[in-house]
Amino acid sequence: MNGRRQFDTDELAQLARQVCEQAQGPEQIEVCVSTGRSTSVRAYNGDVESLRSGHSAAIGVRVVTEGRQGFASAGSLDDDVVADTLAAARRNVMFGEPDPHQGLAEPDDVAPPGLDLSDPAVLSVSDADKIAAAIDLERRCLSADPRISGVRVAAWSDGWSQSALASSTGICVQSEHGSCSVGAQPLATDGDETQIGYAGDAAWRPDELDVDRVITESTSLATGQLGATKPPSERVTVVLAPPVAAAFIGVVASVLAADSVLKGRSPFADRVGEQIADERLHLIDDPTDPTTLGAANFDGEGLAARRNALISAGVLRGFLHNAYTARRSDTASTGSAVRGTRSLPGVGTHAPVVATGDIASGDLYASVGDGVLVRGVSGLHSGVNPTSGDFSVGAWGHRISGGELAEPFREATIASTLQRMLLGIGGIGATAERLAGGMSMPPLVVADIALSGV
Structure with a gap:
């Protein structure tokens, strides 16, 4: 040939x-x-x-x-x-x-x-x-x-x-x-x-x-960042814009992969069945949705793609598995093997989805009162400790004052832990934004995040 x-x-x-x-x-x-x-x-x-x-x-x-x-x-x-x-x-x-x-x-x-x-x-x-x-x-x-x-x-x-x-x-x-x-x-x-x-x-x-x-x-x-300045350092409620929320949820999903758990790189090991997030959070991996580029008929080992619930009403339902991690954990593969042709299969999500909540778009900032809208982050993957869940990443966006979007900020960091972030979810937008590749994500409201600037 x-x-x-x-x-x-x-x-x-x-x-x-x-x-x-x-x-x-x-x-x-x-x-x-x-x-x-x-x-x-x-x-x-x-x-x-x-x-x-x-x-x-x-x-x-x-x-x-x-x-x-x-x-x-x-x-x-x-x-x-x-x-x-x-x-x-x-x-x-x-x-x-x-x-x-x-x-x-x-x-x-x-x-x-x-x-x-x-x-x-x-x-x-x-x-x-x-x-x-x-x-x-x-x-x-x-x-x-x-x-x-x-x-x-x-x-x-x-x-x-x-x-x-x-x-x-x-x-x-x-x-x-x-x-x-x-x-x-x-x-x-x-x-x-x-x-x-x-x-x-x-x-x-x-x-x-x-x-x-x-x-x-x-x-x-x-244009929204023109005139932006460093914000004062304080603990605030943040609104994670849909692209930022999707990035954080991707990090959460990565530590719910069984290979991370088996390597001791997940703060959620041994917590299946426990409340790890606010009860409003429902997280699934759904490669059966043909509207996303994560859609697939088969995983990286040839098993049928399937819908997997990871967090339901804030409760951890289980981890994602390929054939190897399933054998080590005495369970079955969840059809979550991911790979390239020239690489060995790992474990990961195909199309993570967060269910929408009940905060209408027009009420989002009013529900916060005073806080910040985070429109972008930098250094997310390098800024997260997968073992402890601690994170500190660069951030930019806008202040929220009196329930209204206010002046822009930049050169700031936001810090917390994945565990506190999930439990601190105080609201989820009722409308999901379609992101690149067909993935949809609502904005997330998270309380008590450390914002560092000047």
Whole structure:
């Protein structure tokens, strides 16, 4: 086979099965193969700054023999490369530490959601249309507000991928899908001061991209920070804007993954069945929702994707598992294996969702009285201690005074712990904002957060 040829998903599945059929004796083999194509366009000063496109192919082979695991990968599907990759994975087994829980996923008879994610609309967009979209995005940002002095980034990107996974335990699945995205980073200027905003969106289809939101959000973030100053240090109630709330919920979800728990990197280990959050919080991982880019029919080990409740009415319902963590924890996989073709499966969310609450959009700031709206954070992942739950991250946004949005602030930090933050949720917005990739998130009101500025 030639690695440069275009495979369809049936051919990829056949290739993966052929490698798996070479299992010898007690050996287990898992093969993940994929091909893809992508395009990116950036506009600057009303013209094309860059246009890049490419094709890729990849294979990852995992071999498990009597509790020892070996893995190898390559960036080609040529026959000799495939054979060499299998041989390398077999050699690597001898370097693996024996682990009685190590092994491939076994079919569990859970039916996949049967989502049709192979909409070819993204393939019909011509390069000329992609260029026009990027240039128009820049133009519209520049005309959105007289204070917008330039646009650092105005970009379009898209991709299409096909993949298959097979194992000697009887799993064989395949998928095909594409997506596209736009992003803008405008500059706002007032005298000698310049501020930067950013927003983006991604979707399965070009007509699902919310370009209006990208323009409005990116330019308002830039202009909204003009004149911002450091706030006084105090303990305040904060409103986490939907993108910020989503980022924090993503961190919470990451420490509810069983691999984090088993490594001692979760403050919620041994707390299943306990109240870990305000009773208004309901958090699920739902890859069965076809409107999000996290939607999937199968997880990274070929098991059916499924809806998993993590927190219900503030109570921790359980952790996310792949096959390995499930064996170590004497439970079943939750279909939460995540991986790339050239990496081993880990554990993670596909599409985390927080249920909306009862605070209407128009009443959000009034419900707080005095506090701050956090519109953006920096250093979130490096600023969180996954073992203790402590966090301290950079933040910017607006003061809330007398129930109204007031002056902007910047160069501040917010600090607390994940545990106190979850229990301190004092309200959840009744309306969820659609974020990049189709994920929806309501704003969260959290009490007693340390705000540090001057």
